[in-house]
Structure formats: C-alpha cells, structure tokens
Amino acid sequence: MQNSDIIWDNVDRHREAFIGLSDRVFDTPETLYGEFRSVAEHRAMLAEQGFRITDDAAGIPTAVLGEAGDEGPVIAILGEFDALPGLSQAPGVAEHQPLEHGGNGHGCGHNLLGSAAMLAATAVKDWLAASGVKARVRYYGCPAEEGGAAKTFMVRDGLFDDVDVAISWHPATYTSVSRATSLANTRIDFTFHGKAAHAAGAPELGRSALDAVELMNVGINYMREHMPDEARVHYAYLDAGGAAPNVVQHKATTICARASMSG
Ligand SMILES: [Zn+2]
Secondary structure, X not given: OOHHHHHHHHHHHHHHHHHHHHHHHHHOOOOOOOOHHHHHHHHHHHHHOOOEEEOOHHXXXXXXXXXXXXXXXEEEEEEEXXXXXXXXXXXXXXXXXXXXXXXXXXXXXXXXXXXXXXXXXXXXXXXXXXXXXXXXXXXXXXXXXXXXXXXXXXXXXXXXXXXXXXXXXXXXXXXXXXXXXXXXXXEEEEEEEOEOXXXXXXXXXXXXXXXXXXXXXXXXXXXXXXXXXXXXXXXXXXXXXXXXXXXXXXXXXXXXXXXXXXX
C-alpha cells in the first residue's frame, strides 16, 4: 500500500468525528478574536487525537497549536475557524435564510477550513506513528483571518521559525491546487467626533461627524487615480452616527483597509 493510500485511509477513519467538529463550529459562528467556543472545540479535538497542545499561542486567547512527533522536519498545517458578520445562515440551504437577523455566519466556510486542516494533521500524525518516519506535524489554529491578521502576530512571535513546510487550503466549489497569491493588507478604523445639534432647529450649532467620514471617502476616491495598479483601498461605515436624519451626527466611524503587493 502506498503512503498516500495509508494517509487517505486515516482520513476516512476520522471522517465522522471531523464532520462533527465542522458542524459544531458552523453552529457557533464567531468573529475577530472572539472565537472562544470555536477554539474550545478545536482544542478538545486536538486533545482527543493526542496532540501536545499550546494554548494562547502568541498570547492570543483564541489561537491554539497542536503538535505530534518528536524530531525531524516540522510540517505545519494551518486551519482557521472565524466567521463573517451578517452572514447568519441555516445549514444545508442554498438560498439566503438567516437564522438570526444580522448575525454571524460561516459564509467563507472556515468551519470546514479548520476542521479539515486538523483532519489532515491527524492523518499525517497517525502515519508518522505507524511508519516510524521522523518528522513533526503541527496544527495551527489561527483565529481572525477575516481582517484580524492573527497569523501576522503568530509569525512575529516566532511560531513559524522552525517550520519546514506550511500547508493550508480553503473551501471552494471545486478541488484544485491554487497558485493564487493575495495582497498584504492593513486596516485602520477612523472615528470622527463632531457636535450634536437639531439638524432643522439649530443646524448652525452642529458639526457633523458623518460629513467628515464622507469627505474622507471622497478624498480617497480622488487618491485612487494616483495609486499603483496593485494597490487597493476598501472602506465600510462601521457607525454612520445613528438613524435619525434630523440629528447632526456627533460621532461616526469608517474602516479604511489598504492592500498592496509591497505591503
Ligand atoms: Zn475564507
């Protein structure tokens, strides 16, 4: 039997357990360093499979590592388990059907990403133990992939210094080896503070924070003409200052996310 067949057998043997993990993470969609239930599920599975566990990796409470094997090269398999805001969705339905209006959901499939990455690590772990091959396999439970850049802090903390190869995947509607690269990115939240006033009764007393946010975005749109091709700037309003148009908004917040090949 070829090694790859043995590893696929290992995958099949653990199949139901890891589908269960994926389903449980789907049912508890959490975002941006708040993935406490999801990481607890991942940690429990690492323990069940006999990995040595590092909690609070890089000082991040929702990051976890699991390692097996004693010596030899380090194979890193990277998983993620964060959800996206506003994508609450009933499982097994191919049309928009939120379980909770405005709630989180796993539209990007990270419930699968984390579970199947750990399944791969488990299958390799079992093979290493059975074959006697000297190597270590390490599962990286990485939170906050959607805008939180947790892996950046994990790299900065040296968690990848001894890694020989790092492998990851992402759920899609087809199976292939992807050669796609992505842009480095950084995010800044800008909050503007103005002065509240009745917009009809005393508009001259108000200073609108919402106006400030809009002016900033207009400026960025003019800046786009002068940016290199590879660079991108995205934005979203985190807080438009309220829903009442007859109140001058005293506070408003926008995200500005900048991405470029040069970092
Ligand atoms: Zn994703």
